[in-house]
Amino acid sequence: MSAKLIDGKVIAAEIRQEVKAQVTELKKIGVTPCLAAVLVGDDPASRSYVANKRKACDEVGIQSVLHRPPADLSEQSMVELIRELNHDPNVHGILVQLPLPRHIDELKIIESMSPQKDVDGFHPINLGKLVIGLDSFKSCTPAGIVELIFRGGYTTEGKHIVIVGRSNIVGKPMMNILVQKGRQANATVTVCHSRTQDLPALTRQADILIAAIGQPLFVTAEMVKPGAVVIDVGINRIEDNTPAKGYKLVGDVDFEAVQPIAGAITPVPGGVGPMTVAMLMVNTARAAKMAL
Ligand code: L34
Numbered sequence: 449m450s451a452k453l454i455d456g457k458v459i460a461a462e463i464r465q466e467v468k469a470q471v472t473e474l475k476k477i478g479v480t481p482c483l484a485a486v487l488v489g490d491d492p493a494s495r496s497y498v499a500n501k502r503k504a505c506d507e508v509g510i511q512s513v514l515h516r517p518p519a520d521l522s523e524q525s526m527v528e529l530i531r532e533l534n535h536d537p538n539v540h541g542i543l544v545q546l547p548l549p550r551h552i553d554e555l556k557i558i559e560s561m562s563p564q565k566d567v568d569g570f571h572p573i574n575l576g577k578l579v580i581g582l583d584s585f586k587s588c589t590p591a592g593i594v595e596l597i598f599r600g601g602y603t604t605e606g607k608h609i610v611i612v613g614r615s616n617i618v619g620k621p622m623m624n625i626l627v628q629k630g631r632q633a634n635a636t637v638t639v640c641h642s643r644t645q646d647l648p649a650l651t652r653q654a655d656i657l658i659a660a661i662g663q664p665l666f667v668t669a670e671m672v673k674p675g676a677v678v679i680d681v682g683i684n685r686i687e688d689n690t691p692a693k694g695y696k697l698v699g700d701v702d703f704e705a706v707q708p709i710a711g712a713i714t715p716v717p718g719g720v721g722p723m724t725v726a727m728l729m730v731n732t733a734r735a736a737k738m739a740l
Contacts, residue, residue, distance in 0.1 A: 450707055517529065680714050681699075
């Protein structure tokens with residue numbers, strides 16, 4: 449038996465269509481949702497992700513404005529840029545693509561952002577609301593994973609979901625979404641990380657396994673329970689001279705080895721990545737509605 453493929457490209461396109469309809473309604477009442485994207489420096493991966501986000505904006509009718517300060521801008525100038533965007537009534541959502549150069553404190557930048565425009569859901573106010581089950585902007589990658597699971601035909605209620613990775617961008621918001629009360633949550637959640645003892649013993653208990661480690665091919669066949677749903681959040685560039693671009697993308701899961709065992713699996717590329725982009729569209733349309 450081979451795992452069903454959960455196609456993030458197809459599901460993301462479905463979500464973009466839904467956002468497009470919402471944006472059409474907003475435009476009828478004179479509001480064009482607008483995302484201000486800030487890309488510092490020129491990391492090739494970040495450039496490609498931001499390009500995908502702007503392309504999605506075009507498709508759904510969201511206006512996007514790109515700010516590209518040089519990698520050596522000061523933390524203070526960056527805070528000033530964010531403040532300007534906070535005060536610009538035409539801007540509904542602010543995206544500061546991470547990572548930032550080392551001399552800039554990411555938390556300081558995130559905290560300078562208006563929580564109402566924090567379409568990444570990274571501001572402590574939005575994360576705090578998430579923890580206690582209040583409505584908030586949910587981080588795009590975790591929110592996209594929830595959509596992948598449900599629209600892929602699976603549920604989380606009562607399931608044991610094991611998350612590998614405790615980042616502020618994925619692991620921590622993900623656990624907080626999944627443990628909430630509610631039809632799209634109600635899971636039993638285990639969060640594993642680099643100090644976890646006997647990791648395979650825990651991952652093998654997962655009905656749904658979420659791999660967000662940031663290490664290529666980390667999850668092997670022995671770590672997966674037969675029939676489990678495997679969500680691969682990793683997106684690693686591996687040197688490879690076969691494709692002309694000189695690299696290929698692999699996830700945190702050894703796809704070839706795990707596919708025969710899992711019940712369902714997300715590919716890389718074409719899994720979680722496009723969902724992150726689609727959920728940013730959802731959050732931006734929502735920010736524009738909230739500003740009415
Ligand atoms: N502020 N920083 C902020 N918000 C985010 O939500 C992110 N993330 C992560 C990195 N930094 C961030 C993203 O945007 C990861 N990420 C992201 C976004 C898009 C894609 C992957 C990661 C994506 O489009 N992936 C495609 C392939 C892209 C390629 O060819 O390089 C895919 O099919 O997986």
